[in-house]
Amino acid sequence: MQPRAGMAAIALLALTTVAACGGSERTAAPADEATTITMWTRAATQAQSERLVKAYNASHKNQVKLTVIPTDNYQPRIAAAAGAKQLPDVFAADVIFVPNYTSQGLYLDISDRIAALPYKDKLAPSHIRLGTLDGRSYTLPHTLDLSVWFWNKDLYEKAGLDPEKGPTTLKEFAEQATTVDEKLGKDGKVHGTFFGGNCGGCYVFTFWPSVWASGAQVMDAEGTTSLNDQAAMTDVFKVYRDLYAKGVTGPTAKEEQGPTWTGFFPKGEIGVMPMPSTTLGSMPKEMRIGVAPIAGPDGGESTFVGGDSVGISSTSENADAAWDFLSWTVSDEAQVEVMAKNKDIPARTDLADNKYSAQDPRVVLMNSMVAKGQTPYALRFGQTFNDPQGPWLRLAREAVFGDAGKVAQLNAEITKSLQQ
Template identity: 55%
Template sequence: MTVRRWMCSTVAAALLLGAAACGDDKAPATPANADSGATLTLWTRAATESVSKAYAAAYNATHKNQVQVTAYPNEEYPAKLASAAGAKALPDLFASDVVFAPQYASQGLWLDITDKFNALAVKDKVAPAHVRNGQWNKKNYAVPHTIDMSVMLYNKDLFTKAGLDPEKPPTTLQQFADDARAVNKLGGDIHGTYFGGNCGGCNVFTLWPSVWAGGGDVMNAEGTESTINGKEMSDVFALYRKLYDEGVAAPASKDEAGPTWLGALQSGKIGIAPAPSAWLGLIEEKATFKLGVAPISGMNGGESTFVGGDSIGIGATTKHATEAWDFLAWTLGDEAQVEVVAKGKGVPVRTDLASNKYSSADPRVVTINNLMGKGKTPYAKNFNATYNDPQSPWVTAFRGALFGDAKKSLDDGATALTASLKK
């Protein structure tokens, strides 16, 4: 999940369920003419528009096929897909937040690309967490389109002023808290850290990696049972709660629902905070301070990340499945991953390209890229309604854990989340 996810509205689940199995569920196994000169429609949400268009422009320049990208506002996109599915008029290709992938795959909105994916020479090097989320009943329906990961971003200038070594970021969550406290002592409008205290997706994206790094988990592998009341999750919440109670976390953290989080970190007044890796470039566009990057750690060490971003598959109603696969296969190749993604300071979707001629110029980017193999992408069919929706049981649970009765909130939350996941 990424910052893009928590800006999205609820999936129109009822519409999607009614649109399941709206076309042939398997892509052709053998291409008749993969580059026939077809015009391919590709839909994406606004947050992914720039990457989708960069892929399309590079592909169009060297192929007879031409990919036309249409982007829709984040909050309108799920309903737009639902409507198109119901009308049996899906685009040839469409991308979605990676956590939505199991739902779309289970409802037959993408074609089965299992045979084609397995025939790729690089199939074992494609982001494993993303590949898993694009599967349903052991079949592949989607591949990674964009990758975004959660990391710690810290203000090196504030670290220096606070007497901390700017080249030695924290390696445990407890050290993170101590460093945040040190920066907070600078006073004035400076605060040690910041978090999205009223944002379901934000907390999934930034808190769960600390649980994974500590050897715990937040739900079972099938995505049907919550374990948020386990020790690892409870300890992480307790740490962030204490930072807020002490005034180390900026007061605005309590009501942060996502939209103003980036601005808070761009202000240069926050010491260190978990955030999307994609913000490295966005912050530096406006920053007058030096920015550092570190992995998110567990209470006593370890490293992990939420491997977010978008998945993409072939629309179930397409008449150009062969050509659409040609585009998808091309996006996973070296040319696209290095000259489009890496050159644009993005994260390659291939583990073997984490270090490349563009990333090697910035050690921070190498740090980010190397986290992909250590992270997770949660798998759950009913993920959005359970975690991302502003009315989800997850929001009630973590708000209670951070600002109310922590134990009761997590115990009750685990029960409510499990009931939602099983729907």
């Protein structure tokens, strides 16, 4: 899940159930006999989807016809297609919304097919977990995006910090950010750190890993009770609250709604900040960048494992051909020669250190975080945490910029939203 501002509450509960429990693993067209299957993906993962489809089409008799849909329109399109029983053979989805889709019966049960894969236990665990319902599996990992800390080695050097030593705790993160700001921020162009202070998705993507790194949780396992009023979360909020109060975060953090929150670091204006792993490959070639796992106040490490999962629609009449494509996307060939070659995170933990990632220790580190990170499970995630009018953003903004005494009350509102 790469955070975006303005993501409206998605009417996922309006999805029409098709094929109870997501259907069964029926056999349709032969695996690779010139069958054309249809696939949908959202624009946020267009590049990766197009590369996989192009490589598959070039090496198989089957062909995949890909349709890319604007990210903000994707959930409504899925809902409309499900209601009309016109879903494509295959569709990807932001991993955070997969539990809702599986509960609505939109994906085909592919448990036995996944179980037969020789590397089934090496598939990205968070993606597999969110694609599992009542012990049955419905999706595979499609793309992965992780939250990590980037630091600007040039700014560290100018500020008198060791450019080769990034933060190992959230407290060190705050100290290093403060040093950069104090030493280099007099002209107002350089700031110690930055975050999306008016973006619910930005908060969950960048703040929650510090809670997990501390050994705590932000919700119960069922995704129905919020724990965001507990010390593990409020301690993280306090660190950022203090950074903002001292002016270390820059003046626009409070208003940042999401679209530009990752745009300041590449300009060389930020000392250290949480960033999506997918942005490393697009950084200026001349910029010296360090990468570190997100840590808790006193250590540990974790990451928000975002990205997309993909499955076969429960109404597909080409299940075998669709599986031939999906299983190929997690093969060694696709994961190494298509994904890793383009600096994307492999969907398999056993391929974290491959011939392409080995060229850059930062990529190896990010790949290794897949096994250590988490993806929260909640059927009402979008309405509760991504909706700009939802209760989570109100809580986060009070905790960082407003009246922290309101956190307990607002946390109860989050739980109420999760249980609706």
